[in-house]
Amino acid sequence: MIADPLIPDRPAATAALPAVAALGVAKAYRRGAAVTPVLDGVELTIPRGQCAFLLGPSGSGKTTLLSMIGGLLKPDAGKLSVLGSDLTRLTPDAAAEFRRTRLGFIFQRFHLLQGLTASENVGAPLILSGVQPSQARQRAEELLDLVGLGDFRRQIPRRLSVGQCQRVALARALANDPELILADEPTASLDAEAGQQAMQLLRRVTVEMGRTAVVVTHDARILPFADSILAVERGRVVAQPTPTARPLSP
């Protein structure tokens, strides 16, 4: 496990609670007078230390659910507890701090900052947390080593392959040593081999570092990496038979 002197203490009292607990969560999008319900009465529990997958067809609401778990959207109704915090009660600044200190995001299109090197991209969340640049750089380089990109730390995203960008995004998600990693279609832009490698890495991080991951995906090829699969259908979450999680390759 990576030593993290930069990371603040976590609230111990919430450690026993599930990573994510939703009760009757509902969300609708409004455009003018038109109201489009997306989620309606979502109930789910994701225990800590699991790699949970959210599956579902386009428009089923899985990305909306992930956004709410990530504190990017607020539910219209219901209760949503993430890492013991009631996200519905957080102010925008508090939600930003919650995301910065306790969550790690991997976006489908990575959203790396184009002018920054791989190392600077990984260190960006630390800089936002007020960590000294030299310490942020050191931590970023450790994380790039962890994801196998130690030799690419000075490359800007344009010079990296899609798979490498994905690994940089994973390293960035780990920068603040988050308790919960949220990944949106992490393999959508990758070929089969790169997708498998990315999931191996994500799973390794989850298991070895004792973190929880919630992964939104369409990609059936990566289902064996899930500890639990939650299908989102017509605005509700339906548990699916869970495959035996694939063991880590050496």
Place this chain on the structure above:
Amino acid sequence: MWNIAVKMLSAQRGKLLTALVGVVFSIVLVNVQGGLFVGLIRKAGLLVNQGDADIWVGHKQMNNVDFPHDIPRSWGQRIRSVAGVALAEPYLVGHSVMTLPSGGFEQVLVVGSDPASQMGSAAQLQWDPDALRQPDAIVVDRLDAHKIDNPALGDLREIGGRRARVTGFTEGVLGFLVTPYVFTTLERATEFLARPSGQVSYFLVKLAPGADAAAVRRRLQARLPDAEVYDSDQYAQISIAYWLQRTGIGISFGAATVLGLFVGLVIVAQTLYASVLDRLAEFGALKAIGARDRQILSLILNQALLLAAAGSALGLIAAAALQQLFSTPRAPIAIPWQIAAGSCVLVTAICLAAAAAPFLRVRRIDPAMVLQS
């Protein structure tokens, strides 16, 4: 944060270059146009600035060094008797007409002083003082020579019906008026201008070492209630203000400068605005990973500051280079530090405002967009 701001900005080289060109253009425009204006208007106080006197004494309500009113030469004794006055030299300035060999004529501004004087004379106006000791001697500026049929040394002209011989040239002593200066002795100037010998235009006063200028001025004013007493800087400013207020030249120059500046700054503002809007996804991603609004604002303002600083530095270098290349006595470019500093402050303020405006858009970004895009 500064590093992130710099790197994000430099990632868009095309836009960065466009904005940089806009800032440089604005800085160069303000400084060169402003420098031309200052250079031109300072010529209105040329005789004062080159005169090397500490105090000018002239007629009540004198308002332009080139348009004096006569005062009695006898005031000289009273001025010299004032405590703190080391020297007081008479100085005559007036308009006359020079008749040219071609049959034409030219209005000239005759300046008469004692060739041995330490003020407003040879030593200050560049030419050999001995030149004026020759009979009928006058000194004109080489750059004005074409106006008076390009005289060679020793050539004759006629001023106010009196014979004048060109015995020397100054280099670049050009006034605000189009009329050439003709430097000569006080007595000869009196003849050229057909003035009574007991009249002069000014007394130029040099202070005794350690004398308090303001106190001497007060004493002079008390001794000569019908005179106007100014220190040199004051009188130069008054002469400049004369042209500024009576011709509207400041408004004309200012309007042209403001228009050009406006164009330059619109380029900067538009480019900065577009540059921020182009990166909404990046700002959205930063918000999603936990950046606060004020951190994003700080990032955007840092970028604007960087752009303003780099553009100002390059602009000032370019303006200084243009000044070196194109400043001439006829069209001097004088860039005072106030214009240089003011232009940088103005451009920085505009850059900050232009960057802060799209922040309102950035603030409204829903960070969830990065998951939904």
